[in-house]
Amino acid sequence: MLDLRFIRNKPDVVRAGLEKRGAEAALDRLLALDGQWRAKVHTVEQLKNERNTVSEEIGRLKKTGADASQEIEHMRIVSGQIKAMDQEIKTLEEELRSLLLLIPNIPHASVPLGGEEDYAVIRFWGQPREFDFHPKPHWDLGVELDILDFERAAKMAGARFCLYKGAGALLERALINFMLDLHTTEHGYTEMLPPFMVNADTMVGTGQLPKFAEDMFQVKNNGFYLIPTAEVPITNVYRDEVLSEDDLPIYITAYTPCFRAEAGAHGRDTRGLIRLHQFNKVELVKFVTPESSYDELEKLTENAERILQLLRLPYRVVALASADLGFSAAKTYDLEVWMPSYNDYKEISSCSNFEDFQARRANIRYRPADGGKLRLVHTLNGSGLAVGRTVAAIIENMQQSDGTVVVPEVLRPYMGGFECIEQKELIREA
RNA sequence: GGAGGGAUACCGUAAUUGGUAACGGACCGGUCUUGAAAACCGGCGCCCUUUGGGCUUGUGGGUUCGAGUCCCACUCCCUCCGCCA
Numbered sequence: 001m002l003d004l005r006f007i008r009n010k011p012d013v014v015r016a017g018l019e020k021r022g023a024e025a026a027l028d029r030l031l032a033l034d035g036q037w038r039a040k041v042h043t044v045e046q047l048k049n050e051r052n053t054v055s056e057e058i059g060r061l062k063k064t065g066a067d068a069s070q071e072i073e074h075m076r077i078v079s080g081q082i083k084a085m086d087q088e089i090k091t092l093e094e095e096l097r098s099l100l101l102l103i104p105n106i107p108h109a110s111v112p113l114g115g116e117e118d119y120a121v122i123r124f125w126g127q128p129r130e131f132d133f134h135p136k137p138h139w140d141l142g143v144e145l146d147i148l149d150f151e152r153a154a155k156m157a158g159a160r161f162c163l164y165k166g167a168g169a170l171l172e173r174a175l176i177n178f179m180l181d182l183h184t185t186e187h188g189y190t191e192m193l194p195p196f197m198v199n200a201d202t203m204v205g206t207g208q209l210p211k212f213a214e215d216m217f218q219v220k221n222n223g224f225y226l227i228p229t230a231e232v233p234i235t236n237v238y239r240d241e242v243l244s245e246d247d248l249p250i251y252i253t254a255y256t257p258c259f260r261a262e263a264g265a266h267g268r269d270t271r272g273l274i275r276l277h278q279f280n281k282v283e284l285v286k287f288v289t290p291e292s293s294y295d296e297l298e299k300l301t302e303n304a305e306r307i308l309q310l311l312r313l314p315y316r317v318v319a320l321a322s323a324d325l326g327f328s329a330a331k332t333y334d335l336e337v338w339m340p341s342y343n344d345y346k347e348i349s350s351c352s353n354f355e356d357f358q359a360r361r362a363n364i365r366y367r368p369a370d371g372g373k374l375r376l377v378h379t380l381n382g383s384g385l386a387v388g389r390t391v392a393a394i395i396e397n398m399q400q401s402d403g404t405v406v407v408p409e410v411l412r413p414y415m416g417g418f419e420c421i422e423q424k425e426l427i428r429e430a
Numbered sequence: 431g432g433a434g435g436g437a438u439a440c441c442g443u444a445a446u447u448g449g450u451a452a453c454g455g456a457c458c459g460g461u462c463u464u465g466a467a468a469a470c471c472g473g474c475g476c477c478c479u480u481u482g483g484g485c486u487u488g489u490g491g492g493u494u495c496g497a498g499u500c501c502c503a504c505u506c507c508c509u510c511c512g513c514c515a
Contacts, residue, residue, distance in 0.1 A: 038478065038479075039479095041477075041478060041479095041484080042478065042479065042483095042484095044484085045477095045483060045484040046483080046484090048483085048484060048485085049482095049483060049484070051495075051496080052450070052484090052496085054495070054496095055449075055450075055495050055496040056449075056450070056496085057495095058449085058495050058496070059449040059450085059495090059496075060449090062449085063449085068495080072495045072496095073495085074495085075495035075496080076494090076495065078495085079494085079495065079496090241440095242440055242475090243440095244440080244457085365475095367440070367457070367458090367474085368458090369457090370458070370459090371457060371458020371459065371473080371474070372458080372474095373474090374440095374474090374475075
């Protein structure tokens with residue numbers, strides 16, 4: 001959510017920012033409503049001032065036994081007027097807020113202009129491997145190895161689900177543990193394990209609601225939403241709280257499954273582990289001071305990159321262009337891992353600075369060390385990493401000509417020393 | 431699911447028959463001091479058109495000139511009973 005006062009005082013800046021995104025927002029309507037609201041507030045506050053002073057006077061009169069019936073009768077009328085105006089103001093406020101909640105964040109000055117194709121490549125790491133045989137996509141190889149089963153997952157749930165089996169399930173679990181261990185022991189994050197279902201206020205706090213309800217799953221009998229990412233519960237850990245500047249920065253990492261309806265993605269990434277209704281992810285979340293948030297974004301991105309480096313998976317970092325940013329983000333780096341089946345780099349992590357956009361929605365503030373006014377924190381988050389896509393990348397990048405998959409060395413301690421995922425028959429023999 | 435108790439500002443705690451939220455602590459600033467502590471003064475939630483005013487006692491309604499206080503509904507927490515991995 002943007003600051004209403006900022007919109008009021010700098011409408012042109014807001015308009016220009018939204019234009020960079022290619023976003024339409026009802027700014028004129030909002031400014032008009034704001035004007036009406038302020039006028040009415042001013043009027044009703046004068047009436048309330050009168051009510052307060054006269055009511056006090058009535059109290060005094062009654063105490064001395066004097067007659068106050070005239071004042072009471074007058075205040076009965078004033079009170080009625082106040083009640084009516086308060087109702088009008090409340091209606092205006094509701095409309096203002098609902099408009100405000102639909103306005104996306106403004107891109108940071110360093111964000112490249114343009115759309116989906118206008119990302120800026122920041123850096124590459126590693127070399128895509130040259131295969132001396134025809135590499136298989138993970139959805140074939142994983143099935144042949146009997147570690148991924150999409151057909152049975154479809155039977156029990158439907159399209160866009162996966163059943164991991166044997167070494168596949170072990171690999172997924174190993175990755176989760178490896179990622180959490182690295183972030184907690186080397187990158188300074190505190191691990192949390194949050195609820196996987198949350199209420200609507202929580203979804204509003206991070207920006208999923210009210211605009212993106214159709215992207216989520218909602219539990220029918222009690223209204224809970226399944227989280228689309230751990231960002232949602234973790235960012236809301238401090239909703240409606242006041243932190244001390246001494247507490248900042250706060251780094252939290254969390255593993256959760258993520259549930260996404262993928263409503264607008266029919267026909268996209270229909271095979272394999274890339275786009276599922278349920279997938280696992282280890283998330284990184286930060287609460288920081290406004291001054292430090294862009295440095296923190298760089299560090300957070302590096303923390304996510306470290307996972308790919310240790311797994312020896314080639315990737316690149318891109319800065320998303322303005323019109324490709326998520327609703328709440330001011331700046332986003334995507335980590336894209338090399339995926340042989342796509343013959344391209346494919347998103348495996350998205351690291352964003354939300355500045356105070358989420359903090360304003362979720363009312364997360366801190367008391368500055370100098371004792372000044374309470375300020376909104378800046379929030380950031382990034383995948384560290386999407387686990388299913390990491391499994392896909394490992395299967396594809398580490399496959400050998402005989403159809404086996406070499407387990408990255410850093411994962412072996414998490415897999416009982418397992419060095420290689422072998423064909424079905426071989427696994428059975430072992 | 432049943433019964434009872436509770437929610438007040440960053441934290442902790444008060445408020446007679448309904449009369450306009452008191453006090454303590456933490457924190458910040460000032461005075462004082464070589465410096466610090468103590469003491470004293472001020473600040474320490476939000477909004478507006480800020481020398482001023484309005485709002486804020488879990489949330490939403492109601493009664494009233496006036497509600498922390500009375501009434502209704504709801505949320506969350508605690509205790510006990512029942513059920514349960």
